[in-house]
Amino acid sequence: MSQETLASEIRQSALERNAQVESLRWKKFSVLDDGFVCLVDVMGDDSSIVQAARVSYGEGTKKVSDDRTLIRYLLRHRHTTPFEMAEIKFLVRVPMDCWRQWVRHRTANINEYSTRYSLAIAAAQTTDPGEWRTQAESNRQGSGDALPADLGQRLTQEEAELQAKIRDVYQSRISSGVAREQARKDLPLATYTEAYWKIDLHNLLHFLALRMDSHAQLEIRQYATTLGEQIVAPLFPIVWEAFLDYRMQSTFLTRLDSGVIQRLTANAAAAGTAPPFSDDAFIAAQDPTWIALNRSRERDECRSKLQRLGLLAQAQE
Ligand SMILES: Cc1cc2nc3c(=O)[nH]c(=O)nc-3n(C[C@H](O)[C@H](O)[C@H](O)COP(=O)(O)OP(=O)(O)OC[C@H]3O[C@@H](n4cnc5c(N)ncnc54)[C@H](O)[C@@H]3O)c2cc1C
Numbered sequence: 001m002s003q004e005t006l007a008s009e010i011r012q013s014a015l016e017r018n019a020q021v022e023s024l025r026w027k028k029f030s031v032l033d034d035g036f037v038c039l040v041d042v043m044g045d046d047s048s049i050v051q052a053a054r055v056s057y058g059e060g061t062k063k064v065s066d067d068r069t070l071i072r073y074l075l076r077h078r079h080t081t082p083f084e085m086a087e088i089k090f091l092v093r094v095p096m097d098c099w100r101q102w103v104r105h106r107t108a109n110i111n112e113y114s115t116r117y118s119l120a121i122a123a124a125q126t127t128d129p130g131e132w133r134t135q136a137e138s139n140r141q142g143s144g145d146a147l148p149a150d151l152g153q154r155l156t157q158e159e160a161e162l163q164a165k166i167r168d169v170y171q172s173r174i175s176s177g178v179a180r181e182q183a184r185k186d187l188p189l190a191t192y193t194e195a196y197w198k199i200d201l202h203n204l205l206h207f208l209a210l211r212m213d214s215h216a217q218l219e220i221r222q223y224a225t226t227l228g229e230q231i232v233a234p235l236f237p238i239v240w241e242a243f244l245d246y247r248m249q250s251t252f253l254t255r256l257d258s259g260v261i262q263r264l265t266a267n268a269a270a271a272g273t274a275p276p277f278s279d280d281a282f283i284a285a286q287d288p289t290w291i292a293l294n295r296s297r298e299r300d301e302c303r304s305k306l307q308r309l310g311l312l313a314q315a316q317e
Contacts, residue, residue: 017045020234026091029230031223034123034192035093039231044086044201046071046238052085068238075242083202086236090197090227095125097189098220105207108199115193116181120170124163124190125219129153133218138300143218163188201236208232209247251309256287257302264311276313282306 021042028036050067053074074082094102103110113121129152133143147155166188173183199207204227210216211224233240253261263285264277273281282303290299306312 024231024234029226031226032095032125032219034125035095035098035223037090037092037223037227037231039088039235040091040196041089041198042087042235046236048085049074049082049201049239052082053079068241071238072242072245075239076246080202083205083239084200086201087198088201088204088231088235090231091194092197092223093121093192093194094223095190095192095219096187098217098223099193099195100189101211101217101220102197102223105199105203105210107203107206108197110195110197112195113193115184115187116179119174119180120184120187121192121194122167123192124167124188125192126163126190127156127159129156132156139215142215163190201232201239204232205239205243205247208243212248251305253305254298254302256289256298257305259287260285260302261306261311264306275311276307277311278313279303279315282312 021039024039026038026040028038030036047067050070053070073079092102115121129149130146132147132152132155134145134147136142136144146152166186170183170187174180208224208228211220212228213221216224228240260282264281267281267285268274268277286299287302290296293299303312307314
């Protein structure tokens with residue numbers, strides 16, 4: 001390819017990229033009842049990762065399949081620094097309880113709305129009657145099923161009254177001359193805040209892997225999923241594909257899990273049975289360290305993995 005053709009292709013792909021970024025920039029993707037995420041700025045694209053990994057310039061638009069193979073290799077083998085070459089800046093509007101989990105991710109830069117300087121945002125996240133969840137029995141941190149609708153009606157009504165009362169008290173303190181930094185002290189965790197959040201792609205994927213996971217709280221999961229699917233996926237399609245394949249939709253097997261699979265399949269070969277195997281077969285093949293335990297989270301996790309892989313029959317309801 002001539003120098004001119006290469007230069008023209010690079011210019012064309014830069015124009016297309018700019019148009020794509022402009023179509024996303026400041027577009028608010030709604031989350032929860034009054035939250036949103038939007039793209040403010042982005043540095044880099046899929047090719048920035050490839051460029052960093054090869055430590056060379058002028059790759060342009062050629063070798064797309066090589067680039068895909070390289071990105072997939074890097075992500076599969078947890079090569080991190082090439083993914084740090086791309087950065088994204090978002091504007092987010094999030095209830096404080098969600099934000100408190102969000103800011104635990106230290107590898108980002110944050111500038112947040114100040115309720116010392118300005119009046120608190122006059123919006124708090126509300127819960128529809130059908131959205132109240134029970135405490136999970138198996139996971140002490142998690143939620144279980146939806147609560148009955150009539151109970152949900154009462155809880156939503158109480159929530160509305162509580163939020164209105166707190167808002168009145170806040171306004172009364174402000175009208176009485178109380179400093180904003182002190183007047184805010186009793187605002188609920190449901191109060192929305194806004195922040196600029198800038199992070200490199202490596203740490204963003206780490207955040208998304210943790211917060212899109214089913215163990216994360218539903219509300220922050222909705223934010224992470226929206227960030228990932230609406231913004232990261234179109235901006236970094238090859239990275240996103242690899243991220244789904246090697247992180248989100250992959251199954252991590254420990255040494256103990258592998259041992260269970262080996263014993264399970266060896267026992268099945270001897271007995272002439274085929275998958276999906278029964279739970280009795282799983283128990284017979286379990287890791288020796290789990291046998292004496294009435295409850296073992298690791299055994300439960302192993303059972304779920306094997307069910308997902310089609311090796312074990314699904315549990316009966
Ligand atoms: C489902 C779930 C439940 C959780 N429950 C709790 C809980 O009950 N209580 C609680 O307190 N937290 C809880 N957390 C928060 C969790 O422990 C982490 O603080 C949070 O997920 C941020 O992860 P991180 O440190 O890997 O991310 P980041 O802060 O973005 O860091 C990314 C990586 O950079 C490195 N790093 C960053 N800063 C440092 C540092 N100062 N020193 C060394 N290495 C560093 C680490 O390798 C780290 O993994 C929970 C998180 C999840 C996803």
